[in-house]
Every structure is written in C-alpha cells, then in structure tokens.
Amino acid sequence: MTDNECSNFQNIEKGKLSENILHFARLLRSAGLPIGPGSVIDAITAVNKIELSQRSDFYWCLNAVFVNRHDQLEMFNQAFHIFWRNPKFLERIMSLALPSSADDSLEETDLISPRLAEVLPDGHQLNERLDEPELETQFDAVMTWSQNEMLRELDFEKMTQAEMEEAKKIMKRLTLPLKEMPTRRFHSHFRGTRTDIRAMLRHSLRYGGDYIPLKKKSRRHRPPPLTVLCDISGSMERYSRMLLHFIHALTNDRDRVQSFLFGTRLTNITRLLQQKDVDVALKTVSATIEDWSGGTRIGHCLEEFNKKWSRRTLAQNSVILLISDGLDRDAGTGLKAAMERLHKSCNRLIWLNPLLRYDAFEPKPLGVRAILPFVDDFRSVHNLNSLSQLADTLNRNRPHEEISMKNWRERAA
Numbered sequence: 102m103t104d105n106e107c108s109n110f111q112n113i114e115k116g117k118l119s120e121n122i123l124h125f126a127r128l129l130r131s132a133g134l135p136i137g138p139g140s141v142i143d144a145i146t147a148v149n150k151i152e153l154s155q156r157s158d159f160y161w162c163l164n165a166v167f168v169n170r171h172d173q174l175e176m177f178n179q180a181f182h183i184f185w186r187n188p189k190f191l192e193r194i195m196s197l198a199l200p201s202s203a204d205d206s207l208e209e210t211d212l213i214s215p216r217l218a219e220v221l222p223d224g225h226q227l228n229e230r231l232d233e234p235e236l237e238t239q240f241d242a243v244m245t246w247s248q249n250e251m252l253r254e255l256d257f258e259k260m261t262q263a264e265m266e267e268a269k270k271i272m273k274r275l276t277l278p279l280k281e282m283p284t285r286r287f288h289s290h291f292r293g294t295r296t297d298i299r300a301m302l303r304h305s306l307r308y309g310g311d312y313i314p315l316k317k318k319s320r321r322h323r324p325p326p327l328t329v330l331c332d333i334s335g336s337m338e339r340y341s342r343m344l345l346h347f348i349h350a351l352t353n354d355r356d357r358v359q360s361f362l363f364g365t366r367l368t369n370i371t372r373l374l375q376q377k378d379v380d381v382a383l384k385t386v387s388a389t390i391e392d393w394s395g396g397t398r399i400g401h402c403l404e405e406f407n408k409k410w411s412r413r414t415l416a417q418n419s420v421i422l423l424i425s426d427g428l429d430r431d432a433g434t435g436l437k438a439a440m441e442r443l444h445k446s447c448n449r450l451i452w453l454n455p456l457l458r459y460d461a462f463e464p465k466p467l468g469v470r471a472i473l474p475f476v477d478d479f480r481s482v483h484n485l486n487s488l489s490q491l492a493d494t495l496n497r498n499r500p501h502e503e504i505s506m507k508n509w510r511e512r513a514a
Contacts (some may be wrong), residue, residue, distance in 0.1 A: 119145050125184050126167070132180060133377070134173050140166055159185075172377050253485040256458060257343045265343065271485055272346040273379065276354050277492050281322040282418045282448075293317030325418040325448060326357040330406065332425035333362045333390065334397035340455045340483065344424060347488055349374050349382055359414040363402035364392035365430075369410070399429045399468055400436035403443055411446045418448035420495065424482060426456050429468030436471040444475040451494065457481030464513040473513045479506060 126141045144166040151158055160181060168177050252267060260268060287293075289300055300316035329348050333341045341362075352358045352374040362368045368390055376382035387393070415421070421443065429436060444450050452472060456462050458481050464470055473479065478494055481487050 118148065121185075122148065122163070125163070125180070128180055128184060129167055129177065132176055134167065134176060135169070136167055156185075170377070172381070175381075176378065253489070255485075256483050257455075258339045258483070268343065268485060269346045269379075272343075272488070273350055275347060275350055275485075275488055277327070277351055277495070279324040279327065279355075279420065279495055282325050283320040283322055284417055286321045287318040288321045290317055290319040293319035295319070323417070324355065324357075325420050326359070326414065326416065327351065327355070327420050327422065328359045328361070328414050328447070329422045330361050330363060330403075330424065332397060332399070333364045333393050334426075334428070335394045336397075336426055336428055337424075337455070338394045341424070344482065345383055345386065346379060349379050353377060359410075361406065361410070362386075362390060363397075363399070363406075364390075364395045365398050365401075366392050367402040367405045367409075396430040397425075397428060398431050399425060399427070400431055400434055400439050400471075403439035404435055407439060407442050407446070411443070415446045419446075420449045420451070421447045422451055422453060423472075423476070424453045425472075426454055427452075427469035427472055428466055429471075433467035433471040436468060437474075440472050440475040444477075449478075449495075450476050451478045451480065451491075452476040453480055453482035453487075453491075455481065455483040458483040464509065470513045473506075473509055477506065479509050 122144050123141055126136050126144065130136045144163055147162050147166055148159065151162055153159055163181065164174075164177060168174055252264060252271075255264065257265075257268070287295065287297070289297060295318050297316040297318040300318070301313055304316065305311075305313040329351070331337075331341055331344060331348065348360050352360060352371070358371070359369070360371050360374055362370055370386050370389070373385045373389060374382050376385065454469075457479070464473055480491070480494060482491075
C-alpha cells in the first residue's frame, strides 16, 4: 500500500466511518448489487470488531458482507477502489448524491464498468466541482412524459447513441409474463380434483394404518419454456444488438429460457446471458459469435436447431420467438421443411419481423413466404412499444390471431 493510500485510509478512519459505509452500500445498490439494510448493519458491526490498521483488512471485511456471488466481485472491486481512495471526496460525501474518484494520476475510465459509471457523477470534473460553489439543480418534468412516449415510438434504426442508451435502460425493466400452463405433474392441494393415494398411505402410517385421511392433489401450473431464435445478419444488425438487451432481461427474469443466435451458423448463448451484468454478458457474446453482420442461412440454421436442440429445449407447451426479417441468402432452400418441423415441435411459434414497421410491406421474398404458413402470430419488433405489446400478444386468445394470420397467408399465396 502506497503512502498516499495510507494517508487516505487514515482520513477515512478518523471520519464518520458508519456514514461512509452507508453511502458505499448505496453506490453498490445503485450499481445492481442486492444490498439491503441488514447487510449495511452487518458491515458496520464487522468493521467495528476489527482493527483498521491495514487497508486489506477493511477490504476483505466489506467483501465478506456485500459480495455473495462471483459475478459481483468485479463490480465491488471497482467501486471500492474508487470510493475509498480520495480524501477530498469523503469531505464532500454528504453533499454529493454518489461518490466519484478525483485522482487524475490514474486513467481508470476505461476500466470502470459501464453500469458503475452510470451511477457515478462525472469523475473527470470532480476536482473542479470541489473548488467551485455549488449550483442548485432544478428538474423540469413538464415534458418528461411526452419525451418518454416519443422514445418508445422511435424506431431502433433511427435512434441516436444517447437514445439507444436510454432505450437499453428501459429494456432492463421489461418483463414477459407468460400465462401458466398445466403440466403432467401434480402437487398436494386441499381443493384438488383427484385423490392422492400415495399421500393418504404415507399419512396412515403415522397412525398404524387405523386412520386414513383423505388427501387431494391438482395439476401443477408453470409458465411454458421460452426459446428465442434471433437473426444477426447484416440486415438485422441494429435490431439484434438492441434486442440482445431484451433477451438478457428475459433470461435473468425467469427460468427455462433458451437463447440462440443465427446468421450462417447457429450458436447457443444461453449460458453466456446468465451473467447478471449485461455489459459483461454481451461482451462475451460478441467475442463468441463469428458470423455477426454476415449473410443469412435461415433454413440451414433451423434445420440444425431441429436436429440438435429441439428435443432438449422444446417441451411442456413451449413458446418460440423467431426474430428475423425473413431475407434468406439461400432463397428459402430447405426453409419450408425446417419451419414445418419447428412448428410441430412447439405449442406456439411467434415471428417478430422489424420489416412490419412499413405499412406497405408485402410478403414477397421467398424466405418470408416459406415461413408464414407455419407461424401462429406475425408481429413487428422495431421499437419499445412493440416489445411491451408482446406480453399482451402471448396472453391473448387465439381466434383474433388466427384471423390475422389467415389474411397474411392469403397475401403470401
């Protein structure tokens, strides 16, 4: 530990340590770590039990309380390094909403996680803010609602970089509630419709077989498995990169979600998206995919999915989301047979096509005409509102969808 770090740590020790730990916990919670009031109390209690002679002891004390998973370690290390280093920053901790580093000797901007940078103030201007008088910040929320609505209606392809970042934040909060479906398994229920013979016999053993209580059971209900097949070809590049944030939110919001990307080959990214940090997960996905923004062989990729993955992932009334524009490099070769088998393997197949944003869209390409006869619903996916309406589509009754699909099939014939 350097002399500068030792002096900084001594200043921390002399100050209001409990309040600093409280603000540090707020920073971690804003960055996504699940930290509650109980963890803060445990951290303060643990720090009071140890001798603050070394920085490493203090680090491992907070690490033991605040870090519960391996994927949280990197975020904790960066936050600890920034928060507990600058003594000027600690003097102003009560006046700033969240802490930031002011040490210009280390260029650490590129090393900070984007999710942590979102909750930190502008670290490059912290020294200036410490010397300048505070300015009162005023918020005008008159146009907040209309701007939010405009962002939800804006096409992903027309968004600026700042608008894309705002859209990604909204996607993190999106959920896809699926209607629970009955399974083949049963569970004990006092209002069940069937007699549970096994439970009756087990309970009768407690009384030596003299008394046999009446036990009931009913079918267990669970949301159906969800499989996402996303096109990452050149024509879908802007949409697929945005929709990956939505797919990541689905993967971490519910169980039994399988995710695949396809261009000229099929890639399973389910395990990669299970990383809680969306930035780390998508960075790993980008490093893994080799055919990004290339051509499209939809028929070949779906055939590979049917042979290798359909029996593993498609079961118990599964739902498939096919995200593609239907533009196939192979002109629909083998696509019709692959789609027919895919449709027979699932309970519901929904096609999300960004080309539907055009009112004049006609199902003329061979790939589109090969896919349409085997989908249960055909919807657009080009903005935030289209993603929000997807949940209503999944929970809606079938007759309306059958009429809509009948019209599309007639136009494709």
